[in-house]
Amino acid sequence: MPVEDSRIKGLYTKSVDERRRIVAEACSLTPEQVQALAAHGELGEEAADRMIENVIGTMSLPVGVATNFVIDEKAYLIPFCVEESSIVAAASNMAKRCLTHGGFTTNNDQPVMIGQLQLLEITDMEAAEEAIQQEKAALVAFCNDVPSRMIALGGGCKDITTHRLSTPLGDMLVAHFLVDCRDAMGANAVNTMVERVAPRVEALTGGRAHLRILSNLAAHRLARVKAVFTPEEMASNGTREDGLNVIAGILEAQAFAVEDPFRATTHNKGIMNAISSVALACGQDWRAIEAGCHAWPSVKHGRYTSMSEWSQDESGNLVGEMELPMAVGIVGGASKVHPAAQANLAILGVEKAQELAGIMVCAGLAQNLGALRALSTKGIQAGHMKLHAKNMAVSAGAVGEEIETLAARLQAYDGHRSQSLVESWLNEMRNS
């Protein structure tokens, strides 16, 4: 059962150790479970306690490195932080299949984020919009008149646009502040800016500024990737004929994702398997990135559909393209305070946020191809089972050599593979 009472007064005033003890008692945790929470790796307890509220411990996930990526003629090792097996292997495998044509090519927008200002109770919409446009230069200058490294480096507010909304609660005016965030993701910088400028806009328009917040639909901060995969590279046996069959199957699978939102959701989840894993490894706000990426196809195509595009060129090659909003930073946020995020950024060796954005869409495209290729050939479970078999053995209670033995037996097994089957095999092994 959950806890008897979830109201723990003043939990935030306690030390991490005290909080852990309180929670352990309330939840009847075993000493091993308490130890699991107390054990911390690279993120020390003090640093963790500064990051969020009511900290009782930290939690680790594996970091794996995807190989074979060549992006804009540079070779990268890409760190993924994720709990799901096969992701890193699939991305690495697909990344080497576009090397004939030089790997991945990216084209990334300037790092411009949108700060939204919601204006209510405006009596003359046209006059309000005009007033903002007439005073634009002064408003932009006001926004940028703060001591900020981001602005000193050429970032800051660059433009202001407006649009009207008709809602059941009446008409609203929305102002977008377009802010170049340079190498920061920019949430704090943008939120601070729109909060500060809001009274000025109220005075100009006669309206009441309500919400003042960044939009995670980073429509001006798009990252684009293109890669070409030859039939020989796509083949299982190296022949052009086999590769052309594989490509035909991938295009059929793609058509399904384009037309059907049920399929598109899973197709796009596969893309985010890479993008979110790299984001997490590099200390990014992966929720913000996920929100933006999932919204983008609807904005671009007027309905939810595949994030990626796959086609065949006149030489029979498979061509993959993708464009996604990518709000990432290499300064600020967790990228600066989490030692492992710093190490993972060092593995990438990125010098600009835009470079990280480009790498992430490449990883997403490769991941997408991995899933499409597996699904349209031998199915996804064969690859998944390699590592998952070990997880199933551990879940059944196997230790030491039992894990390998059970995993090997499970992989070779042709029938229905279930957790209870693995448990019965373990019992058999131990009793024989």
Ligand code: NAD
């Ligand atoms: P931040 O608040 O640390 O700001 C970046 C700082 O770095 C600025 O002060 C800037 O002047 C400075 N800087 C130094 N060198 C720079 C360079 N080369 N380019 C740009 N700036 C440079 O970080 P942030 O990126 O503004 O905020 C990111 C954090 O905000 C994330 O942790 C995110 O989770 C969180 N957040 C997200 C949302 C959201 O809606 N997505 C909302 C609020 C907060």
